[in-house]
Amino acid sequence: MTNKHSASLTYRDAGVDIDAGEALVDRIKPLAAKTMRAGVMAGIGGFGALFEVPRHLKEPVLVSGTDGVGTKLRLAFEWNRHDTVGIDLVAMSVNDILVQGAEPLYFLDYFACGKLSVDTAASVVGGIAKGCELAACALIGGETAEMPGMYPDGEYDLAGFAVGAVEKSRIIDGKSIAVGDAVLGLASSGAHSNGFSLLRKILTHANARPGQELAGRPLEDVVMAPTRIYVKSVLAALAEHGSAIKGLAHITGGGLLDNVPRILQPGLSARLHRDAWTMPELFTWLQQNGGVADAEMHRVFNCGIGMVIVVPANQVDAVTATLTAHGEQVSHLGEIVEQEGTAAPQTVVI
Template identity: 50%
Template sequence: MDYREAGVDVEAGRAFVHKIRSLVQSTHRPEVLGGLGGFSGWFQLPTGYNEPVLVSGTDGVGTKLKLAFDMNCHNTVGIDLVAMCVNDVLTCGAEPLFFLDYLASGKLNQEQLTQVVDGVARGCRESGCALLGGETAEMPGFYQVGEYDLAGFCVGIVEKSQILDGSQVNVGDVAIALASGGIHSNGFSLVRKIVSDRGFNLHDKVDFSEGKSLGEVLLTPTRLYVKPVLAARKAGITIHSMAHITGGGLPENLPRCLPPGKSIQINSQAWDIPPIFQWLAEQGSVSRDSMFNTFNMGIGFVLLVPPEQAEETITYFESQAIAAYAIGEVIPGEGDLVGLLD
């Protein structure tokens, strides 16, 4: 016997690394040292920091991958993977520097996994971070043929004096919500149950999204907020705190950016909930509470800014083609969201 007979093709693995080399190199920043194929990735810290602090984050894509398998569409989940990590790192004000991925499959399918890495590289380019390296594991008998799993790891940097940790938040600060691109990468176990139990076909067109199938709408990748948010700070917009709206929705994630003794009064009529969420609620008979505690409901990221800069902040992000809404303000409290589910 040999390794190939056991289900692992080492030569195919080497060919895959060669195939994705140009994708990886397309993301490189000047600080990247060395090349692809070593035992580790090297990155020189950028200059210009007095007290640089490294910030790390890790995440995956979750069961959204099942829809990618069913649709045989693999070029967007890599964007999800990067976005879930870099958006988290961004919340403290950090700039993502580099990213690593872990890609495991039952049998290495070069065409399929190249699409995945193409999405990872695109997410990195759009976030300004380097795809520094990764790991591709072929694990026969562990994953079904045609399926894979993803994990991502990101490191960013921020000046110590510029860290956003919630302590800058004041009563009266306005919560500015940035629109999501769709469901992003959370709540897909419920999404898949609704689709399965109601017998929907992912390839069927939906009447609430022009020309797109249900599967295409569901696979819309997570929006990347890094460049516009960092550019807003450089443009003089004061941001006191930030939250990435992921699993658990607004009720779980928005309080994470508040200091002790503060809450947010939410105006639940301040934004229009996108049609995909209305469709899920109707087709699955999902309660309003469950919808808000599972999905982002059209809001992917929230900034807390001084009231005098609220309109300027909205105008700025709209100029970057990101819809923005004033959805509430900071009040004294115990870290809850007042009025969201009224």
């Protein structure tokens, strides 16, 4: 019962605009529709999204991954660059499940803000839809949360969740990797979505401006380049070369040093040759302006390599040819060697 001596309060008075939320859903639906694929039974708009497990798999195993975009979002706010962070969001999860041989099936997103800007949110979700198209997975659902007092005006947070499937007999677990196998690297599109706390500190230290030139482009374009999605090319290589691909590592937080050992068995290490690939100008600029040591660069950033693939030495040319035909820039980074002593697997860059 309302108090006759006071105005009747509404959810809008409390800071939540239901109409804006409904307007955003209307903007999202055609974006999501472009990502639909076989298996989708019910998507945007329901309480839950339905997806049928692919029938061609005899023993399907579901593989899931979740991630965010990290402090790269701070630059999105400061530079008003909202159109590509959605691609980053999708990439971080689909690339993760890809390394176990899974084909991404569908994706859900979570967008949280203090006050909902339909235009900003639609721009972000447009990037998410684009990422899903690049990964050939369906944007099947999500959640938009307007929470007054939780976030400053103009800021938001993102989280994403991807589900894929792989035939049980074709799961890639790295257990067959052996001494003498070759380590290949697929070029990254930039810093992807990792190391941005250090990256932003270097930008501040160097008094860098978003419009200044780096590698022939505006700095903001180089820094905000979306994470490369490796799904289509790697799935093509898996289809053609099968068990020749023994291991895959997505180079995310922890860089080259911490991610490659995750797929190695005890007694093995990866030896990479620093002259096997050219570090892109962005990373050279960051290292010079931040005075960052080589080991720190290799542990924080991808340094130009976004995905690592381990194959038998006699399959290097064949696998490289397939990946190159599907648009990847491939480098032969090094080889798998016997780990000295009893220490855990590691990556050594020489």
